[in-house]
Amino acid sequence: MNDWFPLWLSLRVSVIATACAGVLGVALAYLLAKWRSRWAAVVEAIFTLPIVLPPTVLGYYLLTLLGTRSVLGGAWQSTFGSPLVFTESGAVVAATVSALPFVIRAARAAMSNVDARVEESARVMGLSEWKVARVVTLPLAARGIGAGVALGFARALGDFGATVMVAGNIPGQTQTLPVAVYDAVQAGDDATARTGSLVLGAIAVVVLVFVTQVFARRR
Amino acid sequence: MNVLRVDVRVEVPGFGVDATFSASNGVTVLSGPSGSGKSLTLAAIAGTLRPVRGVIRLDDVVFADVDSRIHVRSQDRRLGVVYQHAALLDHRSPLDNVALAVRDGEAALRRSSAMELLARVGAGSLADAKTRSLSGGERQRIALARAMAGSPRLLLLDEPFSSLDSASRAELRALLKELVAEHRLIALVVTHDQADVDALADRVVVYEPGRTVSASE
Numbered sequence: 001m002n003d004w005f006p007l008w009l010s011l012r013v014s015v016i017a018t019a020c021a022g023v024l025g026v027a028l029a030y031l032l033a034k035w036r037s038r039w040a041a042v043v044e045a046i047f048t049l050p051i052v053l054p055p056t057v058l059g060y061y062l063l064t065l066l067g068t069r070s071v072l073g074g075a076w077q078s079t080f081g082s083p084l085v086f087t088e089s090g091a092v093v094a095a096t097v098s099a100l101p102f103v104i105r106a107a108r109a110a111m112s113n114v115d116a117r118v119e120e121s122a123r124v125m126g127l128s129e130w131k132v133a134r135v136v137t138l139p140l141a142a143r144g145i146g147a148g149v150a151l152g153f154a155r156a157l158g159d160f161g162a163t164v165m166v167a168g169n170i171p172g173q174t175q176t177l178p179v180a181v182y183d184a185v186q187a188g189d190d191a192t193a194r195t196g197s198l199v200l201g202a203i204a205v206v207v208l209v210f211v212t213q214v215f216a217r218r219r
Numbered sequence: 220m221n222v223l224r225v226d227v228r229v230e231v232p233g234f235g236v237d238a239t240f241s242a243s244n245g246v247t248v249l250s251g252p253s254g255s256g257k258s259l260t261l262a263a264i265a266g267t268l269r270p271v272r273g274v275i276r277l278d279d280v281v282f283a284d285v286d287s288r289i290h291v292r293s294q295d296r297r298l299g300v301v302y303q304h305a306a307l308l309d310h311r312s313p314l315d316n317v318a319l320a321v322r323d324g325e326a327a328l329r330r331s332s333a334m335e336l337l338a339r340v341g342a343g344s345l346a347d348a349k350t351r352s353l354s355g356g357e358r359q360r361i362a363l364a365r366a367m368a369g370s371p372r373l374l375l376l377d378e379p380f381s382s383l384d385s386a387s388r389a390e391l392r393a394l395l396k397e398l399v400a401e402h403r404l405i406a407l408v409v410t411h412d413q414a415d416v417d418a419l420a421d422r423v424v425v426y427e428p429g430r431t432v433s434a435s436e
Contacts, residue, residue, distance in 0.1 A: 120267045121306040123293040125320035126369050135319060139310050 003192075005172055006180035007199060013088065013163075013176060014156035017095035021156070022149045024096070025103025029145075030133060032104070033111035044108070048101045050162075055098070059165025062094055066166065091167035091174055098159045099152030106151065110144020111137055147211045154207040158200060220244060221372060223405050227273035227283070229256065229263045235271075236260060240424045246399055246406045248416050251426030257409040261375050264407065265300055266293035277373060277405075296373075299366025303378035305358035307350050313337065313361045314346040320368035336364040340394060356387030363391070367398060374399070374406040381412060392418045 028047060032040050050058050066073045068083045076084040084090050114137050122132045138145070160178040167174040169183065177196050184192035223242045228235060236256025240247075249257040262268035264275055266282065269290055275282040282291050299320075307316050317333035324332065337343050342360040345353065353361070359379060366374055376395070380388045396419065399406045408419055416423060 115306065117302050117304075118306040118308065120265070120293070121300055121302065121365075122308075122319075123267070124265050124296070124298050124300045124375075125365060126294050126297070126322050127319065128294065135311075136308060139308075 003171075003180075006175050006177040006196070009088065009091075009175070010157055010177040013091045013095050014099075014153055016092050017099055017156040018149060018153040020092070020096040021099035021103050021152045022145075025100050025148065025152065026107050026138070026145055028100075029104045029107035029111055030137065032108050033137075044104070047104050050098050051101045055159065055161025056165055058097065059094060059162035062097060062162060062166045066090065066093065085166055086168040086170065086174060088167070088174060091163050091176060094162040094166040095156035095159050098162050099156040102151040102155055103145075103148040106148025107141065107145045110141035110148075113144070114140045143214050147214045150207050150211050150214075154204055157203060221278055221403075221405055223264070223275075223277050223373060223407075225260065225264065225273075225275050227260070227263055227270035227275060227285075229259045229268060229270050231259065231268070234259075236426075238263075238424075238426075242405050242407060242422060242424075244399075244403050244405055245421035246396065246408055246419045247422040247424060248420040249407060249409045249424045249426060250411065250416050250420075252428065253411060255426035255428045257426050258377050261377055261407065261409055264373075265298060265375055266291060266296050297369060297371050299369060299371040299374045301359065301362045301366050301374070301376040301379045303381055305355075305362035307358055307361060307365070309351040311350065312347050313342065313350055313353070316350065316361060317365045317368050320365045322369050333364070333368060336367055337361070339367075339398075340364045354387075355383050356391065359383065359387070359391055360394070363394065363398065367402070372404065374404050376406065376408045378409055378411075380415060381410070388414075389418075395419065 032044050063085060064070065066076070066084050068074065068077055068085065073084055084093065118140070119132055119136050122136045123129075127135065158178055160182065163176055164179050167176075169175050169179050171183075175183065177200055181193050181196040181200070184190075184196065220243050225241065226239045228237045234254075234256070236259050238256065238260040249260065251257055259268065263270045263283065270283055270285055272285050274284045281287075281289050282296055283289060307313075308319075311319070314330065314333055314337065317336055318329045321329040321332045334343065334346060337346050340360045340363050342357060342364060345357055345361065350358075350361075362379075379395075380391055383391065392415065395406065398404070408415065410416065
């Protein structure tokens with residue numbers, strides 16, 4: 001593989017997307033864990049959709065929502081002077097949406113498992129809700145959150161369908177490594193396809209070992 | 220003399236309890252079999268559960284009044300709580316656990332207040348210990364120090380000594396009595412252990428499943 005641009009782009013996109021999904025996902029998970037309403041299940045289902053939807057369908061929805069003729073896409077273009085779709089930013093959005101449910105589900109489960117009495121004691125002793133979250137809930141749920149973020153990173157790095165729909169397949173601009181592997185196979189470039197697949201496979205294994213270790217320590 | 224007045228109905232799915240009693244300075248023990256609603260009453264007083272009927276007030280401060288839709292947040296009731304299994308933050312030191320509950324002053328002042336409290340409960344040497352590795356008795360001492368840290372007027376203790384050995388139990392009962400007397404506190408202790416009742420109670424409120432039956436000196 002002579003051109004390492006797709007790997008660096010993939011790493012850059014997934015790191016930014018993981019950061020976005022981490023912040024958004026932990027905040028949403030906290031609200032969902034504390035929100036005692038049947039609507040919480042509906043909201044969680046909506047944010048979980050990216051796990052079960054075909055990635056190309058997810059990409060289609062995002063393209064419709066963020067395209068230059070949409071309200072959001074138009075607002076982005078008038079603010080930043082360039083469209084969101086078929087750019088690196090578009091790839092970040094696609095990867096963020098793909099990673100988000102992994103963060104939300106793991107973080108929500110970890111937060112729901114925090115002993116309610118520890119949180120109640122903290123409230124009764126005068127800590128504000130924000131401080132209870134910061135000092136009690138988040139540290140006690142940290143391992144679950146870490147595992148969710150790691151899985152989200154792996155998902156963001158490996159995303160193909162949503163990314164190719166929203167960001168396209170422009171070599172040197174929006175072509176991430178999974179897309180480059182597909183391209184190489186189509187072009188009969190076995191060496192590039194093999195190297196790209198090995199790199200992505202190795203990163204996935206490292207992430208899974210990390211997640212397994214985190215859960216093993218938890219027990 | 221401070222007086223806590225409780226006249227509420229508290230419900231959770233499948234169970235409800237009517238509780239009517241008052242408690243003044245000293246230790247009031249809520250006694251009765253498991254499942255009779257003692258801990259639910261305590262949760263309503265702590266503000267972690269909303270009563271479905273009635274009023275809770277401490278002197279002239281209303282904590283909860285269902286008809287007037289008053290529900291003061293737990294944070295604003297100025298209480299101390301101790302649970303059966305000390306709900307300490309295992310990822311923070313004992314000193315941090317207590318300092319977090321000190322409400323006023325700069326960080327350094329809060330830590331020195333916390334240090335004094337730890338010394339007062341006989342846990343000064345444990346200030347920087349690993350919280351996770353403490354014994355049950357040590358944890359409850361720290362939980363007591365933490366409960367005192369917010370300068371509460373009312374202490375709520377839910378089966379505070381039931382997981383301890385008899386020697387630790389006796390020591391902690393004596394410590395609780397001293398703290399309550401020193402600070403002129405109202406302490407409500409939920410227990411089903413007759414030895415707790417004998418050693419601690421200035422007053423006893425006896426529960427039967429679903430309702431309060433009597434309150435005696």
